[in-house]
Amino acid sequence: MTSPTATNVAQGDARVDLQAGIVHGDVNFYRLPPDPSPEEQFNAALKYLRARVRDEARRFIEKAVAGGYATTEVQFYRLIALLSGRTLRQLGTEELDRLDAICTSLPELDDRDEWAAGLKAIIRILGPVNAAEAELVIKEIDALNQRQRDWIYGHLDALLEGAMQDEMWQRSVTLAKTQRTADDRLNRVWKFFHPTPAQPRTLPVEPPAVALRDWLRVGAGTALFTFAFVKLTILVAAHGELDSNLGLLVSLAGLAAFCIGGADRYYRRTRLRKKDAGMRPPRQRRPEAPPGGFARKVDRLFNRYFGRYVPRGTDRAHWLAQTAGIRRQLRDELVEIYREQRIEAEQIAWLVRYLVSDVREQWERDTLTAYRHQLQSPGTTMALYIGGLVALTAGSLWAVPAAVMAAPLQGIAWCLLAVASAVPALRSSFRIVAERRRVTADQAERADKEAARWAAYHRWQRKLSDKPSDTEMAAWLEGDRKVLVDQAMRQYRLRPSQVIAHAFIEAPANSCKKARYPRGPWRYSRYRLLLFLLTDDGVRQVNIDLDFEAAVDRTTQRLNYRFDAVAAVRIDGIAARQQTFELTLFSGEPVSVLVSESDNEALQHNEDPTRIAELSLDASGLSHTLHVLEGIAAEGKEWVRHRRQRADARLANLASTVRGLLD
Numbered sequence: 091m092t093s094p095t096a097t098n099v100a101q102g103d104a105r106v107d108l109q110a111g112i113v114h115g116d117v118n119f120y121r122l123p124p125d126p127s128p129e130e131q132f133n134a135a136l137k138y139l140r141a142r143v144r145d146e147a148r149r150f151i152e153k154a155v156a157g158g159y160a161t162t163e164v165q166f167y168r169l170i171a172l173l174s175g176r177t178l179r180q181l182g183t184e185e186l187d188r189l190d191a192i193c194t195s196l197p198e199l200d201d202r203d204e205w206a207a208g209l210k211a212i213i214r215i216l217g218p219v220n221a222a223e224a225e226l227v228i229k230e231i232d233a234l235n236q237r238q239r240d241w242i243y244g245h246l247d248a249l250l251e252g253a254m255q256d257e258m259w260q261r262s263v264t265l266a267k268t269q270r271t272a273d274d275r276l277n278r279v280w281k282f283f284h285p286t287p288a289q290p291r292t293l294p295v296e297p298p299a300v301a302l303r304d305w306l307r308v309g310a311g312t313a314l315f316t317f318a319f320v321k322l323t324i325l326v327a328a329h330g331e332l333d334s335n336l337g338l339l340v341s342l343a344g345l346a347a348f349c350i351g352g353a354d355r356y357y358r359r360t361r362l363r364k365k366d367a368g369m370r371p372p373r374q375r376r377p378e379a380p381p382g383g384f385a386r387k388v389d390r391l392f393n394r395y396f397g398r399y400v401p402r403g404t405d406r407a408h409w410l411a412q413t414a415g416i417r418r419q420l421r422d423e424l425v426e427i428y429r430e431q432r433i434e435a436e437q438i439a440w441l442v443r444y445l446v447s448d449v450r451e452q453w454e455r456d457t458l459t460a461y462r463h464q465l466q467s468p469g470t471t472m473a474l475y476i477g478g479l480v481a482l483t484a485g486s487l488w489a490v491p492a493a494v495m496a497a498p499l500q501g502i503a504w505c506l507l508a509v510a511s512a513v514p515a516l517r518s519s520f521r522i523v524a525e526r527r528r529v530t531a532d533q534a535e536r537a538d539k540e541a542a543r544w545a546a547y548h549r550w551q552r553k554l555s556d557k558p559s560d561t562e563m564a565a566w567l568e569g570d571r572k573v574l575v576d577q578a579m580r581q582y583r584l585r586p587s588q589v590i591a592h593a594f595i596e597a598p599a600n601s602c603k604k605a606r607y608p609r610g611p612w613r614y615s616r617y618r619l620l621l622f623l624l625t626d627d628g629v630r631q632v633n634i635d636l637d638f639e640a641a642v643d644r645t646t647q648r649l650n651y652r653f654d655a656v657a658a659v660r661i662d663g664i665a666a667r668q669q670t671f672e673l674t675l676f677s678g679e680p681v682s683v684l685v686s687e688s689d690n691e692a693l694q695h696n697e698d699p700t701r702i703a704e705l706s707l708d709a710s711g712l713s714h715t716l717h718v719l720e721g722i723a724a725e726g727k728e729w730v731r732h733r734r735q736r737a738d739a740r741l742a743n744l745a746s747t748v749r750g751l752l753d
Contacts, residue, residue, distance in 0.1 A: 311515025344481025
């Protein structure tokens, strides 16, 4: 055996940069009622067992049994939970006592009971099996229904020894290779790490913003203009010429036409300027949002997707420069309507993608500035505007001289008053009409936006509807682990019967995503795995990076060392905060891996942070791995020998109990 120089898996304080965890709070998978019945406790145990959270599964099964729920089905899963993933010699004294108690308490097994048949198969594995009986035991397991057969091959493959262990291991690996990509894993697994999408929102329409002075100008101006016009009408009538009276009527009609056309023209021009302003790139660079805040995360989302969704045949730099204004406008809208603590940026990533793709589609259809055509003043508006102005001017030139001739001072005074009151009143009335039309147009646009965003939201929900369950994630991960163990044994040219035990240290990889169900263990998109194979000659260690979403693994390091080369094994930190696994060899630096971090910010109501950390470590198998490595560090190879001796003495007594059950 070589004595390698171990290198750190994570340097320094072994800190791993993790993305914020996602808790699927809309899922009640692991939740129990306040006073659960024994049957409900058993069902919860099955969920945890499928998720490979073995200690929690055992705890719930024992509660169900203590409550009087002890059918043959319960006893079958009781044995599975106790023995899962371990050899008989790896069981501690307390676990051997429990195994003996379970076997002793079993009733007479009726062959007509399918669960009794499964129990008999497990019990037969527990007893001494010679080479001649091995094939019969395998056939007995194969004769079970698929559910029981998969449980035994998936959990109890390490119980046997010799040729029977090799055969059972190969069947277990074959099952794992099928399960690790089952149920469309590669197209579904990413959905587990996607947060529940936030429902679409739109900015509320701003109410009409009309200044008080505009209302005063319109009211006072209209009153004064009416008064002045009436006075002018009296003067013109006193002059006695019909043409002058017609001129007043023409000027009044022209004023009405000018008001109608001018108000529409003013509204269109102001709305066009506002929309153009939103499209133009900002003149000044805005200060960046605070790091780690919601606004900064939304900035990154828009930068990411605008950089990714470039229209066909368009230069990326040109696209980004031309859409800087609309990008800023959309970003500001989302920051404004979603800026609250319970909404994470990733929950609106779907909306950002939709908005960016919508901009791209408009760019490709050349409709991004279609509003300019829509807001152009039509011919009728310009005819009313220009025609009214001409009629107003002509009528005034026709009627005003008559009024002045009738009463020079009064005529001039009333004309000046009419003009002075009409001009500001018209301007203010244009603003009031434009503001009211703006509200109507904004409400229509908001309704269209809401309809489009809700349609996109429902499409995204349908895409996420087949999000994998936690038990599926556990089954896929267990398949990966089993295949990795098989690959390592093949690399080292080892048969399963030559491996005393195998154990994993399972840690999140740097910058990975993580998610869980309430009261469930954390699952990661990428793992850093340390695999230990214990043989009579020493320890084989394989460091592996596993991309869980792609089901792709990469071996980063292989180490071989004797049992006595292990100087120390320890876990630093407490479960509710940060925990680091550290393995120290006499010949090198410690191998450090961060196995858990504080997740208090991702806790749901009534969740205990320590309990969640314990569930995650239970699912990773850390306690089992730590137990094995600590024994090696304390006693070296003697630990293996002593363990075998202690277990063999107990198993000899267990064998008589097993034979009694099978007779």
